[in-house]
Amino acid sequence: WVGVLGPRVLELRQTESDCFFRCLGEVASAESAPAAETVDHVRAELVDYFQLSKPLAPMYEHWASADRRMNRIAAALPGMRVLRQEPHECLFSFICSSNNNIGRIGGILQSLRARYGPRISLYEGIDTADAATFGGDEITDLQAVDDEAFFAFPSVETLAEASEEELRGLGLGYRADFIRQTALALRQKGDGWLCSLREEDVDTVREELCALRGVGPKVADCVALFSLDQVETVPVDTHVWDIACREFDPSLRECLSLTPNVYARVGALFRSRFGTYSGWAHQLLFAAELPQFRSRLPADMVEEMAEWRGGGGGGAHK
């Protein structure tokens, strides 16, 4: 895998027993430390990003014993971790995700980076073709506009200065104003404000995030789980609602829309079943719904899921 983490382009390659990494480039402004120090620093950042100090095996065992279906999914999808993203990037990204599809979200975020983010220049002698072949992945997976363009995520300051019109031009649609407004609010609240929410309790985090433009319960929960250490939080989107209907409580199917009441019921179901790390358990169940992981699941399970989707009349069961 090749992509941007903070101010650097990183390459990761996983083998049976190890995970290798190297840095391919960095933003020009970053004062480059001695190479040996950078390696240690990047290693520490990866440990933080993938939350490697949290042992996953005990969680998997707990979830597997709590749920028959989860037992099989856990076996099929090992190592599914929740990322610990940079909170500002996470927040803006999930504001872009609302009422939107994954493909377009990725495009919008790449446009945001390319237009407002600092460019990352690759080190001498490194090109993305190297990077792509090294990992054996397609070059289409790269977060590059062209063959050599990488950008870090833009700062709050830069986004606050952006015009709504220009943001719309990048394909953000009505979310353009959400981005600008939230950037302005964050600038006013000061640099460390968002990260400081990591020290707060779930309810405070939710309340503070929901006060921002473009942030409702679902987006708030995503930011809480994926960047603010709220391991118990379960973001409920249309897919997670489906999972809850299908696996935990068919009566949820009667509800016409994802109202706050339904939202709360679904989260409560996950927490009663999976406990403290329900957000992480949710991540595994959610991943199992995605087309990219479907092929790894047992055939009868895939069939059961397809039947549910089709049986509802192409999603018309709502």
Added chain:
DNA sequence: CAGGTC
């Protein structure tokens, strides 16, 4: 209708 919010 898509990984919702105003």
Added chain:
DNA sequence: CCTGG
């Protein structure tokens, strides 16, 4: 309600 499939 932006926008693309």
